[in-house]
Amino acid sequence: MIKQDVEQLVACAIEARQQSYSPYSNFAVGAALLCEDGTIYKGCNIENASYGLTNCAERTAIFKAISEDHRKFKALAVVADTEGPCAPCGACRQVINEFKIPTIIMANLMGNMKIVSIEELLPFSFSDCDVVGK
Ligand code: THU
Numbered sequence: 001m002i003k004q005d006v007e008q009l010v011a012c013a014i015e016a017r018q019q020s021y022s023p024y025s026n027f028a029v030g031a032a033l034l035c036e037d038g039t040i041y042k043g044c045n046i047e048n049a050s051y052g053l054t055n056c057a058e059r060t061a062i063f064k065a066i067s068e069d070h071r072k073f074k075a076l077a078v079v080a081d082t083e084g085p086c087a088p089c090g091a092c093r094q095v096i097n098e099f100k101i102p103t104i105i106m107a108n109l110m111g112n113m114k115i116v117s118i119e120e121l122l123p124f125s126f127s128d129c130d131v132v133g134k
Contacts, residue, residue, distance in 0.1 A: 103118075
């Protein structure tokens with residue numbers, strides 16, 4: 001990925017973060033997913049009074065794209081106001097792996113960034129080829 005595309009995707013994730021619904025944690029997260037055809041889907045974390053129903057920013061972006069018939073992806077950016085680059089949670093890693101998003105850009109608001117592959121993010125993953133009958 002070229003630097004310009006990375007910067008654009010992080011900027012979209014920062015924008016998406018503005019929509020965060022996080023009255024319980026007050027921890028706003030934004031994500032942006034770049035599809036193979038160039039479409040970008042933004043997502044924010046959406047919390048619930050029943051805490052476990054919270055949807056992370058990454059999954060919001062991914063589910064928006066999937067529900068709009070996108071299946072091929074280039075990269076996902078995630079941003080929060082963390083000390084270092086914000087890392088996706090375990091549940092999101094599994095979903096990122098499901099849709100084979102090859103590149104994950106972790107960032108924070110101070111411009112720190114770390115780019116990793118899906119294999120680095122979720123080694124020894126359980127995936128479609130492990131499911132009997134697939
Ligand atoms: N959160 C995300 O949106 N993405 C992550 O990868 C980590 C956690 C959200 C969930 C919850 O709304 C808040 O951050 C605190 O955990």
